[in-house]
Amino acid sequence: MHWEILSYVGVITFAVSGAIIAMEEGYDLFGVLFLGLITAFGGGIIRNLMIGIPVSNLWTQGPLLHIAAIAVIVVFLLPLRWIHRWKYLEPILDAVGLAAFSIQGALLAVAMDFPKTAIIFAAMATGVGGGVIRDVLAGRKPVVFRDEVYAAWACLSGLICSFHLVQTTFQSLLLLAAIVALRLISYYFSWKIPRRQLSRDRYRSGANTPL
Numbered sequence: 593m594h595w596e597i598l599s600y601v602g603v604i605t606f607a608v609s610g611a612i613i614a615m616e617e618g619y620d621l622f623g624v625l626f627l628g629l630i631t632a633f634g635g636g637i638i639r640n641l642m643i644g645i646p647v648s649n650l651w652t653q654g655p656l657l658h659i660a661a662i663a664v665i666v667v668f669l670l671p672l673r674w675i676h677r678w679k680y681l682e683p684i685l686d687a688v689g690l691a692a693f694s695i696q697g698a699l700l701a702v703a704m705d706f707p708k709t710a711i712i713f714a715a716m717a718t719g720v721g722g723g724v725i726r727d728v729l730a731g732r733k734p735v736v737f738r739d740e741v742y743a744a745w746a747c748l749s750g751l752i753c754s755f756h757l758v759q760t761t762f763q764s765l766l767l768l769a770a771i772v773a774l775r776l777i778s779y780y781f782s783w784k785i786p787r788r789q790l791s792r793d794r795y796r797s798g799a800n801t802p803l
Contacts, residue, residue: 597761597764597765598692598693598695598696598699598764598768599653599656599692599696600656600659601688601689601692601768602632602688602689602692602693602696603632603633603656603659603660603663604632604659604660604663605685605686605688605689605692606631606632606635606685606689606693606722606723606726607628607629607631607632607659607660607661607663607664608628608663608664608667608685609631609682609685609686609689609723609726610627610628610629610630610631610632610664610722610726611624611625611627611628611663611664611667611668612667612675612678612679612682613627613631613726613727613730613732614626614627614628614730615667615668615675616730617730617731621668624664624667624668625661625664625665625668627726627729627730628660628661628663628664628667629657629660629661629664630722630725630726630729631722631723631725631726632656632660632722633650633653633656633657633660633722634721634722634724634725634726635693635697635717635718635719635720635721635722635723636650636693636697636718636721636722637650637721638717638718638721639697639700639714639717639718639721642713642714642717643700643701643704643706643710643714683776683779683780684772684776686723686735686775687771687772687775687776687779688768688772689719689722689723690719690720690723690742690745690746690771690772690775691719691745691749691767691768691769691771691772691775692768693718693719693722693746694715694716694718694719694720694745694746694749694750694771695715695749695753695758695764695767695768695771696718697714697715697716697717697718697719697750698711698712698714698715698718698749698750698752698753698754698758699753699758699764700714700718701713701714701715701750701753702753702754702756708751708754711750711751711753711754712747712750712751712754713750714750715746715747715749715750715753716743716746716747716750718746719743719745719746719749720734720735720736720742720743720746723735723736724736724737739784739785739786739787740778740779740782740783740784740785741775741778741783741784741785742775742778744785745771745774745775745778746771748771748774749767749771752767753767
């Protein structure tokens with residue numbers, strides 16, 4: 593039951609997120625539908641490729657595909673004033689999708705008896721993969737590649753699942769709530785991950801720069 597809950601929550605939230613971003617970029621109905629679906633299922637496809645599950649497994653998830661498509665079309669048909677109000681929920685939708693998919697990906701790897709590193713990677717790929725594809729196709733810099741604390745929460749959910757601490761619906765929902773809360777806290781308080789940036793002009797000119 594908890595597996596299905598996580599799948600439906602992740603698919604709906606990411607499909608809506610992808611649809612809204614597509615409309616912001618002025619895509620037509622086909623583009624909105626495509627971006628919504630690729631956002632909802634892109635992370636799972638990447639995960640499946642990396643852990644040896646056939647990509648064609650996607651086509652066995654008929655109900656999820658139908659629900660994702662319905663969610664996208666509903667958002668497309670909503671009055672614009674509703675969508676603008678809904679935009680305030682974008683960080684929450686993104687956090688819920690990240691949490692649900694990262695936990696689901698981790699639990700799949702746990703069920704296949706993969707080592708901890710593979711479980712953490714499965715959680716990260718499932719949680720952030722769809723969002724990365726969405727942002728790239730929309731011509732935006734992916735959130736996961738900025739200095740925000742984002743992918744770290746997906747890795748944390750994978751680490752927790754790798755110790756077999758999530759085995760019931762209640763435990764799944766408790767972890768989901770915790771990851772959503774951490775993501776939102778890091779978003780609103782602008783927590784950052786350290787980064788270093790090279791000066792492009794100096795690098796191209798071959799100028800010597802201090803270490």
